[in-house]
Amino acid sequence: MSISGFFSRSEITQALRSLQREWVVIAIFSMVANLLMLAPTLYMLQIYDRVLVSRNELTLLVVSLLILFLFAAMAFAEWARSRLLVRAGVRLDRLLGERVFSAGFARSVREGGGSPGQSFTDLAEVRQFLTGPSIFAFFDLPWAPIYIGVLFLLHPLLGAVAVVFALIQAALAWLGHQRTVEPSESLAKAQGRSHAYLNGKLRNAEAVEAMGMLQQLHHRWALLQARYAELHAAAQGLTHRITAWSKSVRYAQQALSLAVGALLVIDGQISAGAMIAANVLMTRALAPIDQVVSAWRGFLGARAAFFRLEQLLQEHPPLPKISAAPRLQGDVQLRDVHATAPGQVTPILQQVDLHAPPGSLTVVLGPSGSGKSTLARVLVGVWPVSQGELLFDGQPPTAWSHETLGPQVGYLPQDTVLFGGTIAENIARFAAVDSAKVIAAAQCAGLHEMVLRFPKGYDTPIGEGGRLLSGGQRQRIGLARALYGDPALLVLDEPNAHLDDVGEAALLGAMRQLKERGKTVVMVTHRAGVLALADQVLVLQNGQVQLKGPRDEVLAQLQAARQAPAPSSAAGSLPAPQPLPA
Known part of the structure; x- marks a missing residue:
């Protein structure tokens, strides 16, 4: 050579x-x-x-x-x-x-x-x-x-x-x-x-x-x-x-x-x-x-x-520079999506179809290990799609750069991870802190009053990984971080797992505000309270869509499946998320 x-x-x-x-x-x-x-x-x-x-x-x-x-x-x-x-x-x-x-x-x-x-x-x-x-x-x-x-x-x-x-x-x-x-x-x-x-x-x-x-x-x-x-x-x-x-x-x-x-x-x-x-x-x-x-x-x-x-x-070549990235409207589509975890071959998600229009709240249900968290990671582009299409406003994610798409997406993973710094820096995603946006996100997440009780308020250091906070406090700061900057798409994975009744009420209020402002919300949850606000429900079982459609129709099918006699084989049984509303 x-x-x-x-x-x-x-x-x-x-x-x-x-x-x-x-x-x-x-x-x-x-x-x-x-x-x-x-x-x-x-x-x-x-x-x-x-x-x-x-x-x-x-x-x-x-x-x-x-x-x-x-x-x-x-x-x-x-x-x-x-x-x-x-x-x-x-x-x-x-x-x-x-x-x-x-x-x-x-x-x-x-x-x-x-x-x-x-x-x-x-x-x-x-x-x-x-x-x-x-x-x-x-x-x-x-x-x-x-x-x-x-x-x-x-x-x-x-x-x-x-x-x-x-x-x-x-x-x-x-x-x-x-x-x-x-x-x-x-x-x-x-x-x-x-x-x-x-x-x-x-x-x-x-x-x-x-x-x-x-x-x-x-x-x-x-x-x-x-x-x-x-x-x-x-x-x-x-x-x-x-x-x-x-x-x-x-x-x-x-x-x-x-x-x-x-x-x-x-x-x-x-x-x-x-x-x-x-x-x-x-x-x-x-x-x-x-x-x-x-x-x-x-x-x-x-x-x-x-x-x-x-x-x-x-x-891992550099991503191409995108000169004129469009503003994300929040219309999300999955078409025949297959996906798996990094380093694995067996797919976790198979043939998943979903359409979440702007202003809608989609609730994802399913038992543990059904692929709910994988679906959340796919929706925000953390894990790639091995087969099928992920479209934002009818365009693949490559139509946006990370610098333009990231601020327009809010993501709360199941395991909330914070970083060493102050509360304000974590909410602002470690960009230049805009006090008005930080307070607005904290108020939407029901966090503002709690932060004011800290000795230094929003300037309170939280330690590496948020070790100085409780699990509920970390989750609410993570939710405020997801809401920061008024993103068009929010994907929340078990956002109420560590919340008390006050935090749960604040979460429901935030979801109601987001719907009114035309934001697209996809939420993975096991709790029934948020179902009252849902527009559509997606039920996953073993990585595949078992039920999908408007909230009332899906809940009726789930209720009927629970009341029906147990089948001889559990292979085709429908999941029964608990608890369900009366």
Whole structure:
């Protein structure tokens, strides 16, 4: 593959290509620094072969001042390329940060594939390798042949010795690559499993503590951690062995190069100054190879992170920009919809049809596991439709961007999740807080008076996940968040599960207001109170529509089914949501 083909195959390689100017300037400064590395060699030759022979102090002063100037230039070149690498890392973060966050979040929502944090860990690993000291070994490596060439100029035997040791170091680097790729990948997977298990249990620490589950969970985690520790020990042992061999070869090179130089001095083929200079030059020539061996593990980790990011961005391309998104009216249709949970194959919803016009309240009933929450997630686009159509105002969801559709949709999931911040920030969906809209949403949800009783009112911090609030308070704040901004479509999944009588009355009042204002409401519930406001009822059983139609007709059919004799087989029985109104 050509270089241009490589750099055009993915977004991350395109981002690296956009830093081409930085890489070129870094390469130039690396060239300057490596050329100036020859200065100590030349200085030694001048001291031993000129100053000590002539005993001229002026010559010593001039040569010393010149070498000091060259050292200062070399230090500037080293500093400049380090500074440029840091700037390149910052630019890489700016170029990819938003895309990696969006793609990682999309994978987490649509596929259940881990957390967005892992994607940022991969990006950080790539950036740290590209901006760390290890990358200098790869910039300095092309200059090793030049140093070896200078050694050939001093004497062919010195150049031959350098070539032999360079080949040995290269063989060690190749061996390290062949022997560490698979262990490194296995180690990364084991570490991911161990951390994922631990993080999952920490999220439920209260239940673990209350029910005495700590020892049992620790035993399972210990098995995962033991496997990780075993793989880590094997990988580290292999890396240390390769590093030890590399150090041994380097020390042997220093000794043998000095011995070969001494032999040549004895034979009168080179001077003593050339012997010392050759030893320093050979060490410098082989240093980049040794650095590559030491940095190889970091390179493998960055390489694996690079390919994971590349796959992530390819699987979740950026959404197209929509210049003129229409205003959502709230007409929602499902046509022969099949849907399933991320990572599963068996469909949860099958052949679901639904039409919810503006100003209507649709109540979804059904036993646990019938697909009600899945239907709610499909309606707001959280889970994709695997077959069939979801239409908003006759258009697919792709007619809107997330930025324009999201504020026009209100969603209250069954498990209300709040975020660290104030009550006002959570209600305002962490956008710029519009006090009038926040208060209006809170009043509609029956939350306003309760909030005013808090010490800081709407500026009261609620803790991460709303841990400082009760379940009912979290649910009512979640309802106010769904109502914020006067959305055209509201999908509420068990919004009254944790509400008391006052909260229930406030919810019914809010639903009545929404209908009067022409909003479309779809509510999943087991309580009968809201049925009095419903325009239509949808009954799900095993992911399929059992009953659908106007409220009175569906309730009459359900009542008749309850009073009829029980069938011989429960496979075709209708669900009986409880309680039903008299």
